[in-house]
Amino acid sequence: MRQEPDQIFAQPLAQVTDFVFNEDVARVFPDMIKRSVPGYPTIVENIGVLAARFAQPDSVLYDLGCSLGAVTQALRRHVRSEQCRIIAVDNSAAMVERCQEYLLAQNSMFQELLPVEVIEADILSLQFQPASLFALNFTLQFISPIQRPELLTRIHQSLLPGGALILSEKLCFQDPEEHALLTELHLDFKRANGYSELEIAQKRSAIENVMLPDSLEQHRERLLAAGFTKVIPWFQCLNFASLIALP
Numbered sequence: 001m002r003q004e005p006d007q008i009f010a011q012p013l014a015q016v017t018d019f020v021f022n023e024d025v026a027r028v029f030p031d032m033i034k035r036s037v038p039g040y041p042t043i044v045e046n047i048g049v050l051a052a053r054f055a056q057p058d059s060v061l062y063d064l065g066c067s068l069g070a071v072t073q074a075l076r077r078h079v080r081s082e083q084c085r086i087i088a089v090d091n092s093a094a095m096v097e098r099c100q101e102y103l104l105a106q107n108s109m110f111q112e113l114l115p116v117e118v119i120e121a122d123i124l125s126l127q128f129q130p131a132s133l134f135a136l137n138f139t140l141q142f143i144s145p146i147q148r149p150e151l152l153t154r155i156h157q158s159l160l161p162g163g164a165l166i167l168s169e170k171l172c173f174q175d176p177e178e179h180a181l182l183t184e185l186h187l188d189f190k191r192a193n194g195y196s197e198l199e200i201a202q203k204r205s206a207i208e209n210v211m212l213p214d215s216l217e218q219h220r221e222r223l224l225a226a227g228f229t230k231v232i233p234w235f236q237c238l239n240f241a242s243l244i245a246l247p
């Protein structure tokens with residue numbers, strides 16, 4: 001697959017419209033997410049490692065909001081349980097099409113990989129099968145806040161005993177000083193990865209209405225209200241974190 005650098009916000013735009021996961025974004029997504037999310041490669045690889053502990057033989061593993069299937073590929077590298085299969089879901093046609101191409105490329109390089117079904121669907125209206133693992137890797141933040149509790153409740157109801165939800169998100173912080181510092185340090189991370197002030201500012205305008213982060217406390221409370229019994233943060237880099245939620 002040809003990987004292109006993210007230059008989506010590099011030129012001044014007459015009007016910055018809301019961010020969408022369209023063909024232009026799908027084309028540059030590996031570069032965009034690596035340069036925007038501190039710790040992204042570590043999170044993705046270790047979701048595979050964590051999943052290997054929770055995956056159960058003869059069960060489904062869900063990658064919800066799979067984009068190009070980075071998590072799905074990590075699951076296939078690490079999960080060794082017999083008869084598992086992965087269902088990767090995204091509602092962006094451009095992402096799903098490219099995800100399938102990436103997985104075909106992975107198929108051609110390795111043997112005995114877990115089978116994957118890639119579905120173009122809205123995770124808010126998809127019926128879940130009983131599953132030993134759900135991954136929401138930077139997806140929940142794009143779901144409207146009022147719809148988040150019901151989605152998490154449905155995920156909890158579909159989780160097999162001994163399974164887990166792995167939830168990665170950008171965070172906001174209740175303490176204003178902590179929030180300001182980690183936000184500034186995230187901008188420094190973007191600058192260090194070659195994004196200009198214009199790119200940073202235009203991207204911020206594009207995502208501010210469509211990506212609404214919660215605090216760690218909000219995540220914990222909502223997950224417990226959805227029926228999860230334990231919420232265990234396993235990774236944080238600046239204002240990005242990943243949690244394990246146990247049923």
Ligand SMILES: C[S@@+](CC[C@H](N)C(=O)[O-])C[C@H]1O[C@@H](n2cnc3c(N)ncnc32)[C@H](O)[C@@H]1O
Pocket residue numbers: 021033044064065066067068069070071089090091092095121122123124136137138139142143
């Ligand atoms: C930041 S990306 C996720 C990155 C990906 N999980 C990874 O690890 O590389 C968010 C993805 O969620 C998808 N998405 C957002 N809302 C969705 C919904 N309601 N149903 C399905 N997919 C959704 C978007 O199309 C996008 O591809």
Ligand SMILES: O=C(O)C(=O)C[C@]1(C(=O)O)C=C[C@@H](O)C=C1
Pocket residue numbers: 032033036037138170203207211
């Ligand atoms: O917070 C930001 O500035 C981001 O760019 C974050 C983020 C994300 O967390 O998903 C937003 C959109 C892109 O998918 C890549 C990264």
